[in-house]
Amino acid sequence: MTDLADRPEETPAPRRKRSRHVALLLAGAAVLTLAACEDDAVDAQAFPDLNSCIAAAQEDGLWFTEEDCRTQFAAAEQTHLETAPRYESRELCEEQHGAGACGTDPAAGDPATAQQQGGGGFSFMPLLVGYMMGSMLSRGGGVFSQPMVRTPTGYSTPSGNQTFASNSGSGRVPATTFNRAPTTMGQQPMSRAQVAQRGGFGAGATARTATGGARGFGG
């Protein structure tokens, strides 16, 4: 390993109290990932709306066309409607997605009558704030997309498995980013307990004031 600093053997060092080598380099989180997923990355580009995609598609040499923008935006809108997380209250939704990032469920119909319709009932869901297209062309596939919604600090796909700092720009992302999240349309909206199925750690419950990034959890 290149990060190891080695010291030559020393003569005579009775009861030596220190390591002969240590790991000196703090390389950052990127190094501590599974090597196997590297070749799983695909080209991706995110857009806040359809028009910015169409504008980008005018440039030469990109892997998507204006037609891709239109089809994939329509697909992302439909996927958003079908798979975006649904919450039983606006408060719970905004906790997960940030203030002002949620709206009522268009699939639930009129809120006044939704309670009588059965099925999912009235719920709140994060608004569509963009979409991400990915190219599977090098893997014999086509162009795929996922809708993007807000998180309190950035953006994510409906499954929440991938988060992004921005809803525009290009890069390489894991192919699993384009896996479809489970259908939520017509399902019971999530209660507080169900939301805990991911991100259930980190509340720092024993400290009265919020801990979060500034303080850390070590000592």
Add this chain to the structure above:
Amino acid sequence: MQKLSLPERPGWRDRATELGFTFADMGGEPYWDETSAYRFTLGQIEDDIEAPGAELHAMCRQAVAHAVTSEEWLTRLEIPRPYWDFVERSWANGEPELYGRFDLAYDGKGPAKLLEYNADTPTSLYESASFQWLWFEESRDAGVLGPNTDQFNRIHEALAERWAAICAPGENVHFAADKDNPEDYATVEALAWAAREGGLGAHFTPLSGIGVTDKGQLADDQDRVIGTLFKLYPWEDMLRDDFAPNLQPSGARFIEPPWKAVVSNKGLLPLLWHLFPNHPNLLPAFFQADIEAARRGEQTPYAAAIAEAGPLLAGGHVTKPIFSREGAGVVIHEGGRETDRAPDDSYSHHPHVVQALAALPDFDGFHPVLGAWIVGEDCVGLGVREDRARITHNLSRFKPHFIEG
């Protein structure tokens, strides 16, 4: 034990940046400070720190054996009742510990006194194991330190050996921490490098990305199942999070193991004093509630020991919440008056313990606390923190040390 002014290594700040040690200065103040260093004799290291460190850890293991089957102590330690079995099983199954750090008061003479045990989520590991080691090697190469000097710092090698001993060859270990906190992250990365050196696979996952699969297993942020999880996140919080009910059924192995909830709890201090009264490395310690009961004249199993320690406690004592980090909630009382108080009181709503005051020595206006590192069951290294204040906190300076004589 002496504090010596020494020349700083030229360009060490650039070297720190290059190595990714980004928090060498914190809050506008130096955190890593090599303008001076502490010198210990080999006898001080071996007889006053290394051997007592291993003995204290062995005593803590006995305390765990006592507490995990005691309804009284599990209650006093505020371990949530639904997880008593989880904690007890981890001890009964012999789940191995990885590391911890004793904070000791020591002035070069007489027995070091245990202030507390950071047995679950100790940080400052990278500084202790790696950057301090580099300081020593470079200072000796430069002739600043003599040829017959050494450093009590086998931390990195001991960690690599420990990982190899407690995991199967090639086992994949997930490391979870708050990735936005550089100090926490550096500690996890130092542990992960040691794990890789021990022949294991090491993968980082943000704490907030951990999920549960439909089969109840824990999964990382890429939906990969977690078999072994190192978490730089305290058990007392873990057992109170929304996810707590998923932990035991997940079948995942946790490092540190759940029984560390007993040790990394300041209720350990009265438990140790109860089991090992008058041990030279312990300070008298009691639950505040027991002291109040004794004051009301109630007969408790602790009343006699409280009466015996009365004069010492009256001279000076410290109160601290059973859960707290980095000095939060610590209050010092001397001669019947409050004489010092940590500004951070975010843990002060928890039950408190009362511990006799061990006056920290004063070196040029700074008060050092010794961090004795435990890996497995052995004491393998030392890191010194010092502060102008008498209550050490997360911005207190890290000072290098060496052995000579």
